[in-house]
Amino acid sequence: MALPSHLEDSVWRLRREVAALHAELIRWRLAAWTAGNVSARVPGADLLVIKPSGVAYEDLTPEAMVVTDLAGQLVEGDGRPSSDTFAHAYVYRHLPEVGGVVHTHSVYATAWAARREAIPCVLTMMADEFGGPIPVGPFALIGDDSIGRGLVETLRGSPSPAVLMANHGVFTVGPTAKAAVKAAVLCEEVAKTIHLARQLGQPVPLDPADIARLHERYQTAYGQPEAAGQPAPAGPDAGWAAANLDPSSRPSGPLGLNI
Numbered sequence: 284m285a286l287p288s289h290l291e292d293s294v295w296r297l298r299r300e301v302a303a304l305h306a307e308l309i310r311w312r313l314a315a316w317t318a319g320n321v322s323a324r325v326p327g328a329d330l331l332v333i334k335p336s337g338v339a340y341e342d343l344t345p346e347a348m349v350v351t352d353l354a355g356q357l358v359e360g361d362g363r364p365s366s367d368t369f370a371h372a373y374v375y376r377h378l379p380e381v382g383g384v385v386h387t388h389s390v391y392a393t394a395w396a397a398r399r400e401a402i403p404c405v406l407t408m409m410a411d412e413f414g415g416p417i418p419v420g421p422f423a424l425i426g427d428d429s430i431g432r433g434l435v436e437t438l439r440g441s442p443s444p445a446v447l448m449a450n451h452g453v454f455t456v457g458p459t460a461k462a463a464v465k466a467a468v469l470c471e472e473v474a475k476t477i478h479l480a481r482q483l484g485q486p487v488p489l490d491p492a493d494i495a496r497l498h499e500r501y502q503t504a505y506g507q508p509e510a511a512g513q514p515a516p517a518g519p520d521a522g523w524a525a526a527n528l529d530p531s532s533r534p535s536g537p538l539g540l541n542i
């Protein structure tokens with residue numbers, strides 16, 4: 284099936300973006316071998332861009348990415364879509380505010396998932412990004428809609444853009460694929476820090492009122508003013524700052540997905 288010609292530019296842009304974000308998973312040590320995947324919704328179409336199944340990260344060029352419909356069926360590309368495509372597609376079908384989905388088995392966060400224990404909100408950076416604990420979703424086997432259903436139910440019940448799927452790993456969402464990668468990076472970071480804190484004693488929970496204030500401020504006031512018209516700052520945060528400047532990444536819906 285050929286893509287409609289009016290979508291070719293945006294699909295090509297997303298192929299480049301999704302390929303580059305897979306390299307970020309490696310740079311931040313969130314994925315081993317070929318595990319881990321990033322997808323992006325194609326704006327204005329019931330399509331997504333994701334990596335092909337089982338391809339080495341160094342071979343994940345823009346051309347290698349595949350396009351599927353929101354039932355997970357291949358629309359454009361040579362390879363078989365990632366085996367997690369059904370879960371990504373389910374999220375896009377049910378949460379229209381989501382523009383990007385990431386899945387990893389990042390080590391510390393997955394250690395919490397193995398215990399089916401939510402990561403408690405004991406750090407201000409966690410209140411900022413996640414608005415509370417990072418919740419645990421149900422145990423679900425790959426192959427049908429079970430993972431997607433568990434993800435959507437858990438995301439709807441929490442402000443967190445990250446979910447620990449029981450005995451499996453991490454799924455994150457965002458208004459863009461880049462925002463979802465940021466949530467995956469920060470999820471691993473807080474999972475590690477709070478694990479270390481636990482080795483020294485019992486971390487002190489934050490007051491829910493302080494969590495709410497921090498989350499609200501971060502979601503609405505953090506970053507550069509939208510009208511500044513300045514280039515994004517250089518450095519590792521440049522991409523996230525650029526995403527924050529994008530009006531389409533402003534808060535939308537109950538998930539508080541803005542970065």
Ligand SMILES: [Zn+2]
Pocket residue numbers: 386387388451452
């Ligand atoms: Zn997995």
